[in-house]
Amino acid sequence: MxxxxxxxxxxxxxxxxxxxxxxxxxxxxxxxxxxxxxxxxxxxxxxxxxxxxxxxxxxxxxxxxxxxxxxxxxxxxxxxxxxxxxxxxxxxxxxxxxxxxxxxxxxxxxxxxxxxxxxxxxxxxxxxxxxxxxxxxxxxxxxxxxxxxxxxxxxxxxxxxxxxxxxxxxxxxxxxxxxxxxxxxxxxxxxxxxxxxxxxxxxxxxxxxxxxxxxxxxxxxxxxxxxxGDLDRTSLHLAVVPLPTPAARLAWLAENLGGLPGSGIVYCLTVAATEQVAEHLRAHGYEVAAYSGQTAEPDRLAAEEALLTNRVKALVATSALGMGFDKPDLGFVVHLGAPPSPIAYYQQVGRAGRGVERASVVLLPGREDREVWDYFASLAFPAEHLVRRTLEVLGEADGPVSTPMLEPRVDLNRTRLEMMLKVLDVDGAVRRVRGGWVATGQPWVYDEERYERVTATRRVEQRSMLDYVTTPGCRMEHLRRALDDPGAARCGRCDNCGGLSLSTSVVEADAEAARARLMRPGVPVAPRKQWPSGMAALSVDLSGRIPAEEQAAEGRAVANATDLGWGEQVRALFAAETPDGELPTPLKHAIVQVLREWRPEPRPDVVVAMESYSHPLLVEQLASGLATFLGIPFAARLELLDQSPPPSGDAESNSAQRLARVVARYRLDAADAVAGRSVLLIDDRTLTGWTLAVAARHLRLAGATAVHPLVVANG
Missing domain, CATH: 3.40.50.300 (P-loop containing nucleotide triphosphate hydrolases)
Structure with missing residues (x-):
């Protein structure tokens, strides 16, 4: 009208x-x-x-x-x-x-x-x-x-x-x-x-x-x-509790959660952390639920309703529980790990205290926070050559091209590819239509200077978040200044203003119990069951569902790289500056414990090693040691045919590109040694699952009755 x-x-x-x-x-x-x-x-x-x-x-x-x-x-x-x-x-x-x-x-x-x-x-x-x-x-x-x-x-x-x-x-x-x-x-x-x-x-x-x-x-x-307007939140009482280890932070939470008012949210930086924290709190008698972008929609709705009706003490959540969740009487927000900016932190803690006079807001920062920030910062707008390649593919196509059909031609994972296409759409360079995307032919400029300025702004925000943790001044004033609130002033309510006093110590026995829970090794490694779409465009003759007789069984890793327990050790092991060498003794003990508790069926008859470009000594010695420990032959290797280094940033590539890079990279050196036998397949780590899928296919086609992957790290 x-x-x-x-x-x-x-x-x-x-x-x-x-x-x-x-x-x-x-x-x-x-x-x-x-x-x-x-x-x-x-x-x-x-x-x-x-x-x-x-x-x-x-x-x-x-x-x-x-x-x-x-x-x-x-x-x-x-x-x-x-x-x-x-x-x-x-x-x-x-x-x-x-x-x-x-x-x-x-x-x-x-x-x-x-x-x-x-x-x-x-x-x-x-x-x-x-x-x-x-x-x-x-x-x-x-x-x-x-x-x-x-x-x-x-x-x-x-x-x-x-x-x-x-x-x-x-x-x-x-x-x-x-x-x-x-x-x-x-x-x-x-x-x-x-x-x-x-x-x-x-x-x-x-x-x-x-x-x-x-x-x-x-x-x-x-x-x-x-x-x-004035951005002060008079109901919020802010505090930071610095503790040295993830176990100490988890113990503090278990000791203090019951004393926090009402029900609330415990924010974590990763999906793996939400599961670990929720499990620990449930073991201490708390009604909690994990919540993330990977939680199924019905379960997310049920979890939200449980919090809204106070049937749980807390949801242990990633930032997926953010904008849009409205519970006026939310009594607390706790962060295990800091968000990358005071602005994001203010937005998340703003869930609390809307309809109550007092709410507690607690940050438990960790040394590993910056590693998570750096990972998400690496997912910035793609490099110009990838954008130009996308426009070229769309420009040459006879009609719309779907995102799955773009993946074999543009080396970006689906999330980043879709984000880039949306930006190009808004800029007028492409258009979404029935069946996919088309190029408009309009000129487009890669605004590198602007992307760099945005990146620089993110770094300044990270520095400000670190300053929030260590400031001796008012914490609410710090957040308000980060938001350019001209009325920013001392709140009189935070820990530094004397308005909130929290214990900064934990019972040693509780910290040890938390450490034991976090350091319990063993996480599942799910097998790939479907080949990516469009592999013919990369001259790879694989499509559809992977036949059951060519699949790996569910495997095991010591830990996810993002775990609160073993995560720090496995991240250090696979850091670029760490030289190849024998697996550290604590991780040797961990992998033996994984084997004892896993008990794959059918029981492995032989050990096979994946030859590693980056960690050949580690994999060779690990496979040999496990064969001796289990009393079974170290029977074969999947040899690297291509000794060139894998592309950097491979984890951000899409499935089609990843598979194309590994499908012809390996050769089984002793096929007869695995025929009719169950295989324990050893590799250093799995990022995407495609190397293990290709290895399992080689072994199953050579007659292996089962393939059980075992790696140090997942992710």
Whole structure:
């Protein structure tokens, strides 16, 4: 609906505010509720002036009240439905429930309700939907973009961009899909108001987002209302507890979790850590659940509900539990390991204390944190030659090319490839269509200078996070300064201000018990069961499901490289600066323990070693020693035919490229020695599983009855 169709009652500011506060009271269910001054300024700008506004306010301030109240008022004036772009389904579920309380009929279009889309569109056309929530990914779904989006942009009465810091590649949580919002805004009819909201934007990000909201399209700011508020969170009591080892940190958590108020979140930096920490806490009698991006969707929903209803003391989670999870009475947030920036940390701890007077926020930093930061920093925008190669492949194709069919031609794993394609799409160089991607032929410039500036900014943020850990000053003030809050001042509530006192010691017996649990070796190594798509393009004649008679059995590793226990030792062993040599004695004992507890069936008859480019001595001696220990022959080797070094960054390549590099790299030197026998296959580590898959196929085709891989490290 265009602006000329809206029937605007003539009201003075007092009457307009009274109307707004009436809607607010229905929304929150309280007769004494009143709008904050900046809430009213934003609502007035949207409803009366039809402006574009950016609201940067702390978590719990009431940003959603602004757009729900504005929606109710605009709908009363004949405007079309509000379109809210939200990042997570959890946020959508919570917001739909909030809207219904105020008599605002909301619906969502996302990947989980494809069958309902047409019915929802019909309800929108009939005026029965006041709010439509969509994920940013929907904005470039071909069906949604080409069929639904034009109808929505022509009819919408208000556009809301939630978690708007994701629009900016300077933000801590930049998402390429969010950049499509600028295209959506450019196509809106004149006079449609726009609201962007976030709790985590420093001055640079605020200006970048405001420029992208500009009506004129030339990144001018005079038509954007920016409301930045005080970012203090008076309910939060911050503390840092420095402890020397992962075991000490885990022991501290087990000793102190019960004393933390209510229920909360324990954040970890890796998926492996969430599983280890949750297991340890359950062994100490706590009701907890692990939660990560690898958790199945039904299990994630069940875990969220368990926390919302206080049926668990905590979720042990990665950052996958972040934006969109809303529990007003969340009593604590603990981090085992620091996020890479104070801005990301502020966003995560902001989950706590929204609806309670006091919440505890505790950081248990680790020496290994920087290794995790460095890994994620390595996943920056791909190098120019890989981008050019992608554009070349698409430009030469006769039609759309799917992401799986791009993988054999572009040496990037799927996550990075899809991220790059999304950026290219926003930049106009490619377009997503039914069946995949096509090149547009438009010129495109690799903005290396900007990517380098973003990388440099990330390093500054990491340094600031380290300073947060060691500062003798106020911790909340440090976070607020990182967010360029001009009102940053001592909070009087953190450990350095004297407002929170926590023990910084642990019972030695508890630390030893935690160490024993963390240092229990042995993790499964899942076998590959399906060859990657498109291998024919790389002249590799493998496709479809790997026949059962050519597969490895489930193997074992001492540890995942990201584990809290053995992880530090295996990372040091495989660090570039560590010379090849005999396996250290502690790891020898660990691998023997793994063998004793594993007991693979059928029991191995022979040992076979994978010849290693980087650790030939380690693998040779390990295979020989295990053969002696088990009393079975060291029967054969898979010899390296290509003695050139494997490409650096191989773990970031995609499956097709990885398989192509190893499929013809090995030769079994004594096929007769494995025929009719069960094989214990020894290698130093597995990163992707494809080397072990190729080795197992060689051995099974040579007549091996089973192949049991055993490696030092997984990942």
């Amino acid at each position: 265009t602006e000329t169709q809206v029937q605007e009652p003539q009201l003075d500011d007092g009457s307009l505010r009274a109307e707004a506060e009436g809607h607010l009271r229905r929304l929150v269910g309280r007769d004494d509720a009143r709008l904050r001054d900046d809430q009213w300024v934003a609502i007035e700008a949207l409803v009366r002036d039809r402006r574009r506004a950016l609201v940067v306010q702390r978590t719990g301030w009431g940003k959603s009240a602004v757009y729900f109240v504005a929606t109710a008022m605009l709908r009363a004036r004949g405007a079309g439905p509000t379109v809210i772009v939200s990042p997570l389904l959890a946020l959508m579920r919570n917001q739909i429930a909030a809207a219904e309380r105020a008599g605002i009929h909301a619906a969502t279009v996302n990947s989980s309700n494809l069958g309902e889309w047409e019915e929802i569109y019909d309800r929108i056309a009939a005026g029965a939907v006041d709010v439509l929530l969509v994920s940013p990914e929907r904005l470039n779904n071909p069906d949604f973009r080409d069929r639904a989006l034009p109808r929505l942009t022509a009819a919408t009465g208000l556009v809301v961009v939630d978690e708007a810091h994701c629009v900016s590649d300077w933000g801590h949580d930049f998402r390429p899909d969010y950049r499509r919002i600028r295209t959506l805004l450019a196509e809106l009819p004149s006079g449609v108001p726009v609201l962007a909201t976030t709790a985590t934007a420093n001055e640079r990000v605020t200006m970048d987002v405001a420029e992208q909201l500009s009506v004129s399209g030339d990144r001018r700011l005079d038509d954007v209302l920016v409301l930045r």
